[in-house]
Amino acid sequence: MPGCPIEGFQLKTGAAKQGDVVILLHGIWMRGFAMGLIARRVREAGFNTIVFDYASLQQGADRSAERLADMLVTLPGDHIHLVGHSLGGLVALLATRNSHRPGRTVCLGSPLLGSEAARRVAGVASWTLGESAERLCAGLPAWTGAREVGVIAGRMPFGLAQMLGGFADDSDGTVRVAETHLPGITDHLVLPASHTGLVFSTPVADAVLRFLQGGTLSS
Numbered sequence: 001m002p003g004c005p006i007e008g009f010q011l012k013t014g015a016a017k018q019g020d021v022v023i024l025l026h027g028i029w030m031r032g033f034a035m036g037l038i039a040r041r042v043r044e045a046g047f048n049t050i051v052f053d054y055a056s057l058q059q060g061a062d063r064s065a066e067r068l069a070d071m072l073v074t075l076p077g078d079h080i081h082l083v084g085h086s087l088g089g090l091v092a093l094l095a096t097r098n099s100h101r102p103g104r105t106v107c108l109g110s111p112l113l114g115s116e117a118a119r120r121v122a123g124v125a126s127w128t129l130g131e132s133a134e135r136l137c138a139g140l141p142a143w144t145g146a147r148e149v150g151v152i153a154g155r156m157p158f159g160l161a162q163m164l165g166g167f168a169d170d171s172d173g174t175v176r177v178a179e180t181h182l183p184g185i186t187d188h189l190v191l192p193a194s195h196t197g198l199v200f201s202t203p204v205a206d207a208v209l210r211f212l213q214g215g216t217l218s219s
Contacts, residue, residue, distance in 0.1 A: 152191060
């Protein structure tokens with residue numbers, strides 16, 4: 001039913017794929033409203049949506065992933081997809097590495113191999129990363145989960161790293177493109193977007209929908 005709550009989260013229904021749910025996860029220092037535009041695009045394509053609002057600093061990535069994994073066990077839906085921005089992509093993969101729920105995952109600008117920018121911040125003000133500091137700095141092991149994973153990286157260098165000396169290679173201004181190439185993922189795409197801009201970009205949203213619907217990021 002439209003607007004029905006599921007374990008404290010608001011389920012918003014799309015028009016066509018009533019059995020398919022897309023869970024959207026924001027990045028560090030953000031809240032769920034940051035995923036509002038891409039959530040609307042996903043609903044317009046017919047999917048149901050849930051914005052997973054988590055405490056990125058107080059709970060951290062790993063505890064938030066445990067909470068999400070518990071939710072996935074009981075959440076109704078034929079296919080449960082996940083779309084995570086930045087830290088949210090790490091949370092999504094941590095939550096589903098042992099899950100066999102049908103669905104696909106898309107990570108947007110997620111430092112899956114660990115973040116150089118986070119390591120720089122941790123060296124001078126680790127408290128600003130809260131309980132997510134260790135995971136952001138270290139990243140994840142190679143993906144061996146059952147679900148298909150698509151990763152979209154940005155290459156417009158406007159963001160946090162510019163204040164920390166920048167990067168020598170391609171980046172979205174916060175995350176290096178190289179940091180998004182996690183071994184074992186299904187598909188990878190680089191688009192002209194900044195780190196924050198990834199969640200507002202029409203080409204990014206189009207690529208997300210292609211992957212959710214067909215398992216490929218490219219048109």
